[in-house]
Amino acid sequence: MLVAAAVCPAPPLLIPDVAVGAAPELDAARTACADAIGVLAAARPDRLVVVGPAGEGDRGPHHAGAVGSLSGFGVRATVSLGTGDPQSRRLPVSLTVGAWLLEHARWAACPVEGLGVDEALETARCLAAGREIAARAPRIALLVMGDGSACRSVKAPGYLDERAAGFDALTARALATADLGTLAELDAVLARELQAAGRASWQLLAGAAEGAGLDGRLLYEDAPYGVGYFVAAWS
Numbered sequence: 001m002l003v004a005a006a007v008c009p010a011p012p013l014l015i016p017d018v019a020v021g022a023a024p025e026l027d028a029a030r031t032a033c034a035d036a037i038g039v040l041a042a043a044r045p046d047r048l049v050v051v052g053p054a055g056e057g058d059r060g061p062h063h064a065g066a067v068g069s070l071s072g073f074g075v076r077a078t079v080s081l082g083t084g085d086p087q088s089r090r091l092p093v094s095l096t097v098g099a100w101l102l103e104h105a106r107w108a109a110c111p112v113e114g115l116g117v118d119e120a121l122e123t124a125r126c127l128a129a130g131r132e133i134a135a136r137a138p139r140i141a142l143l144v145m146g147d148g149s150a151c152r153s154v155k156a157p158g159y160l161d162e163r164a165a166g167f168d169a170l171t172a173r174a175l176a177t178a179d180l181g182t183l184a185e186l187d188a189v190l191a192r193e194l195q196a197a198g199r200a201s202w203q204l205l206a207g208a209a210e211g212a213g214l215d216g217r218l219l220y221e222d223a224p225y226g227v228g229y230f231v232a233a234w235s
Contacts, residue, residue: 002134002212003141004043005205006036007175009229010052010094010145018073025224032220032231033101039233041109045141049133051204052094052145053197054116062114063087068096079103082112092116094145121200123188130207144205146198148228156226158195167194168228175232178216180206
């Protein structure tokens, strides 16, 4: 059963070595992520699953010890997903950022594994995947990586789309209140048009949380660089 969840954004700029001079701009987001991961640890889970969007070659399970590289962002460093034998398959960017957050928080509460999720995965399959994860152990926790719309300003990756603010506001309210129904009903087509990479991961969370009776708190909401970022903790 799901006993806790943390929702965090997945931009590589969360990692100070990547952000360099711009690092202070996301200090509040980093602090919120650390607080959310603290909620996970306090729930004393048996297993933590880190989920996040992934490209075609990176989807599916990633075992403990899997490595993510930061070389694509100008940093000659790697991060490991928990402790275990190194894996030949590299982590996708979202799970690499999640692994960094766990390393930064000195995670030692329980074993860790990862799951790379197709951003276009159908809602029903997202919900089913979440239910399956929640049934793996008596006390499961999730670290859910993913961004909101990338269309909040003219300088955003997807330029300005007037629908983006409403989509992000709806998502933020659902994460703040652990509203599973609203998350499950997020429009997958609209999410794709707005480049909201977290939609599938949030719907997986909704499936995992069914029957768990968790309460939610929104710890951070902003749109730096024109991209919607949210941090939430459920317990």
